[in-house]
Amino acid sequence: MGHLKRIFDLFFSLIAVVLTAPILALAALAVLLTSPGPVLYWSERVGRDNRLFRMPKFRTMRVGTPALATHLLQNPEAFLTPLGSFFRRTSLDELPQLWSILKGDMSFVGPRPALFNQDDLIALRTQYEVHRLVPGLTGWAQVNGRDELPIPEKVKFDADYLKRRSFGFDLYILWRTCLKVLRRDGVAH
DSSP, X not given: OHHHHHHHHHHHHHHHHHHHHHHHHHHHXXXXXXXXXXXXXXXXXXXXXXXXXXXXXXXXXXXXXXXXXXXXXXXXXXXXXXXXXXXXXXTGGGGGGHHHHHHTSOEEESSOOEETTOHHHHHHHHHTTGGGSOOEEEOXXXXXXXXXXXXXXXXXXXXXXXXXXXXXXXXXXXHHHHHHHHHTTTOOO
């Protein structure tokens, strides 16, 4: 499945970059015009085999926000840029991750990459051997609760994905992701 998945990722990320180029340009301009600082936020993330990589997102938080998972911030709304909430609700902030997929640091489907300092999540994923997977733009845990799931439940879904992964299962997860994004289900600020 590894080679087929990589070919799928390369082919569809190239198509996605071409199709979303106008959206990417408008989103970048909107971030630039509404909030001082860089357009992209390069987040230190944990990839396959617990190796660190830098993952780009459109910046939705003000410059100087602590590098923590949003749910760990006290009053996260206070750190949002003027368009931050909108970008997160619509998942526009995730579009630059197509670069990480092209590079091979990520796949379309896999466990969401942990922040470098999410020690509890990293340890549990390592315990269940989920760390062997390439992280994804979306994943089984994402379509079953996204930001609302406690870490042990996320890891259970990630471990289930490890056991069940197949090209067909990936397509099913992508389909469910599209539905969730369109409905804006399970998105935290």
